[in-house]
Amino acid sequence: MTERERIGWIGVGRMGYPMAERLLKAGHSVAIWNRTKSKADPLAKLGGLVKESCSELGDVDVLFTIVSEGKDLEEVYFGERGALNGRAKPKLCVDCSSISVDDSSRIRSRLAEHGVEFVAAPVSGNAHVIRAGKLSAVLSVPEDAAKAVIPLIEVFAPKGVSYVGEGELARIC
16 A cells, blocks of 8 residues: 555554554554544644544545444444445455454455455554554455555554454453
8 A cells, every 4th residue: 555545543542542642643544433533633733534423434445443342342333324335435444442252253244245355453552552563463465465554553552463364363462
Protein backbone atom coordinates (compact mmCIF):
# COMPACT_ATOMS: atom_id res chain seq x y z
CA MET A 1 0.00 0.00 0.00
CA THR A 2 1.13 3.54 -0.60
CA GLU A 3 0.31 6.80 1.11
CA ARG A 4 -2.17 7.39 -1.71
CA GLU A 5 -4.28 4.45 -0.60
CA ARG A 6 -7.58 5.49 0.89
CA ILE A 7 -7.64 4.44 4.54
CA GLY A 8 -10.71 4.11 6.76
CA TRP A 9 -10.70 3.71 10.54
CA ILE A 10 -13.49 2.52 12.82
CA GLY A 11 -13.03 2.74 16.58
CA VAL A 12 -11.13 5.50 18.35
CA GLY A 13 -11.24 4.34 21.94
CA ARG A 14 -8.19 3.95 24.19
CA MET A 15 -6.30 1.92 21.58
CA GLY A 16 -7.81 3.07 18.30
CA TYR A 17 -7.31 6.79 18.85
CA PRO A 18 -3.50 6.72 19.16
CA MET A 19 -3.25 4.15 16.36
CA ALA A 20 -5.23 6.34 13.94
CA GLU A 21 -3.33 9.37 15.23
CA ARG A 22 -0.01 7.75 14.25
CA LEU A 23 -1.29 7.15 10.70
CA LEU A 24 -2.38 10.78 10.41
CA LYS A 25 0.90 12.11 11.81
CA ALA A 26 2.74 9.95 9.28
CA GLY A 27 0.91 11.80 6.51
CA HIS A 28 -1.79 9.30 5.60
CA SER A 29 -5.29 10.41 4.70
CA VAL A 30 -7.69 8.65 7.07
CA ALA A 31 -11.50 8.69 7.07
CA ILE A 32 -12.74 7.96 10.61
CA TRP A 33 -15.95 6.81 12.27
CA ASN A 34 -16.61 6.25 15.94
CA ARG A 35 -19.85 5.44 17.74
CA THR A 36 -19.32 8.55 19.89
CA LYS A 37 -18.43 11.14 17.25
CA SER A 38 -16.99 13.62 19.74
CA LYS A 39 -14.16 11.16 20.47
CA ALA A 40 -13.15 11.24 16.78
CA ASP A 41 -13.49 15.00 16.31
CA PRO A 42 -10.01 15.90 17.66
CA LEU A 43 -8.46 13.78 14.90
CA ALA A 44 -9.92 16.22 12.36
CA LYS A 45 -7.33 18.76 13.56
CA LEU A 46 -4.67 16.35 12.30
CA GLY A 47 -6.39 15.95 8.93
CA GLY A 48 -8.73 13.07 9.77
CA LEU A 49 -12.00 13.04 7.85
CA VAL A 50 -14.65 12.31 10.48
CA LYS A 51 -17.68 10.54 8.99
CA GLU A 52 -21.27 10.30 10.18
CA SER A 53 -21.75 6.62 9.33
CA CYS A 54 -19.70 3.46 8.75
CA SER A 55 -21.38 3.18 5.35
CA GLU A 56 -19.39 6.27 4.30
CA LEU A 57 -16.19 4.21 4.62
CA GLY A 58 -17.02 1.60 1.99
CA ASP A 59 -15.00 3.34 -0.72
CA VAL A 60 -11.66 3.02 1.08
CA ASP A 61 -8.90 0.65 -0.02
CA VAL A 62 -8.08 -0.47 3.53
CA LEU A 63 -10.55 -0.33 6.42
CA PHE A 64 -9.04 -0.73 9.89
CA THR A 65 -11.23 -1.65 12.84
CA ILE A 66 -10.64 -1.92 16.56
CA VAL A 67 -13.81 -2.51 18.54
CA SER A 68 -14.84 -4.24 21.77
CA GLU A 69 -16.13 -7.61 20.57
CA GLY A 70 -17.26 -9.72 17.64
CA LYS A 71 -20.86 -8.50 17.65
CA ASP A 72 -19.63 -4.90 17.42
CA LEU A 73 -17.41 -5.80 14.48
CA GLU A 74 -20.33 -7.48 12.70
CA GLU A 75 -22.43 -4.37 13.27
CA VAL A 76 -19.86 -1.93 11.83
CA TYR A 77 -19.32 -4.16 8.79
CA PHE A 78 -22.78 -5.57 8.08
CA GLY A 79 -25.28 -3.54 10.13
CA GLU A 80 -27.90 -1.26 8.62
CA ARG A 81 -25.33 1.57 8.34
CA GLY A 82 -22.33 -0.74 8.11
CA ALA A 83 -19.28 -0.27 5.90
CA LEU A 84 -20.44 -2.95 3.48
CA ASN A 85 -23.89 -1.42 3.05
CA GLY A 86 -22.81 1.71 1.22
CA ARG A 87 -22.30 2.23 -2.50
CA ALA A 88 -18.82 0.67 -2.47
CA LYS A 89 -16.94 -1.95 -0.48
CA PRO A 90 -13.41 -1.75 0.95
CA LYS A 91 -10.79 -3.94 -0.72
CA LEU A 92 -9.30 -5.07 2.61
CA CYS A 93 -10.68 -5.07 6.14
CA VAL A 94 -7.96 -5.17 8.79
CA ASP A 95 -9.24 -5.95 12.26
CA CYS A 96 -7.01 -5.11 15.21
CA SER A 97 -9.62 -6.09 17.83
CA SER A 98 -9.25 -8.94 20.31
CA ILE A 99 -12.18 -11.12 19.27
CA SER A 100 -12.77 -14.86 19.41
CA VAL A 101 -11.57 -17.29 16.76
CA ASP A 102 -15.20 -18.26 16.06
CA ASP A 103 -16.31 -14.65 15.59
CA SER A 104 -13.30 -13.94 13.38
CA SER A 105 -13.91 -17.01 11.22
CA ARG A 106 -17.59 -16.17 10.78
CA ILE A 107 -16.80 -12.55 9.86
CA ARG A 108 -14.05 -13.67 7.43
CA SER A 109 -16.59 -15.90 5.65
CA ARG A 110 -19.19 -13.15 5.44
CA LEU A 111 -16.63 -10.68 4.04
CA ALA A 112 -15.48 -13.24 1.48
CA GLU A 113 -19.08 -13.46 0.22
CA HIS A 114 -18.74 -9.73 -0.59
CA GLY A 115 -15.33 -10.21 -2.24
CA VAL A 116 -13.52 -8.47 0.63
CA GLU A 117 -10.28 -9.84 2.09
CA PHE A 118 -10.14 -10.00 5.91
CA VAL A 119 -6.88 -9.48 7.78
CA ALA A 120 -6.85 -10.59 11.41
CA ALA A 121 -4.30 -8.26 13.00
CA PRO A 122 -4.72 -8.19 16.78
CA VAL A 123 -2.30 -5.88 18.57
CA SER A 124 -0.45 -6.23 21.84
CA GLY A 125 -0.05 -3.26 24.15
CA ASN A 126 -1.98 -0.29 25.45
CA ALA A 127 -2.28 3.43 24.68
CA HIS A 128 1.03 4.21 26.45
CA VAL A 129 2.76 1.48 24.43
CA ILE A 130 1.34 2.91 21.19
CA ARG A 131 2.48 6.44 21.99
CA ALA A 132 5.94 5.13 22.89
CA GLY A 133 6.15 3.38 19.50
CA LYS A 134 6.34 -0.10 21.00
CA LEU A 135 3.08 -1.69 19.85
CA SER A 136 3.29 -5.03 18.07
CA ALA A 137 0.82 -6.90 15.88
CA VAL A 138 0.26 -10.43 14.58
CA LEU A 139 -1.31 -11.02 11.14
CA SER A 140 -3.10 -13.92 9.54
CA VAL A 141 -4.31 -13.64 5.96
CA PRO A 142 -3.11 -14.86 2.56
CA GLU A 143 0.48 -13.68 2.10
CA ASP A 144 -0.24 -11.20 -0.73
CA ALA A 145 -2.67 -9.26 1.46
CA ALA A 146 -0.19 -9.34 4.36
CA LYS A 147 2.51 -7.80 2.18
CA ALA A 148 0.08 -5.09 1.12
CA VAL A 149 -0.88 -3.96 4.64
CA ILE A 150 2.26 -4.54 6.70
CA PRO A 151 3.73 -1.11 5.81
CA LEU A 152 0.56 0.59 7.10
CA ILE A 153 0.41 -1.51 10.26
CA GLU A 154 4.08 -0.78 10.96
CA VAL A 155 3.16 2.91 11.27
CA PHE A 156 1.26 2.21 14.51
CA ALA A 157 3.01 -1.06 15.44
CA PRO A 158 6.68 -0.28 14.75
CA LYS A 159 7.89 -2.75 17.37
CA GLY A 160 7.07 -5.54 14.98
CA VAL A 161 4.46 -7.09 12.76
CA SER A 162 4.53 -10.88 12.68
CA TYR A 163 2.93 -12.73 9.79
CA VAL A 164 1.83 -16.17 11.05
CA GLY A 165 -0.11 -17.60 8.10
CA GLU A 166 -3.71 -17.74 6.98
CA GLY A 167 -7.09 -18.08 8.65
CA GLU A 168 -7.43 -17.29 12.34
CA LEU A 169 -3.88 -18.08 13.47
CA ALA A 170 -3.33 -14.47 14.59
CA ARG A 171 -6.26 -14.81 17.03
CA ILE A 172 -4.62 -17.88 18.57
CA CYS A 173 -1.21 -16.21 18.88
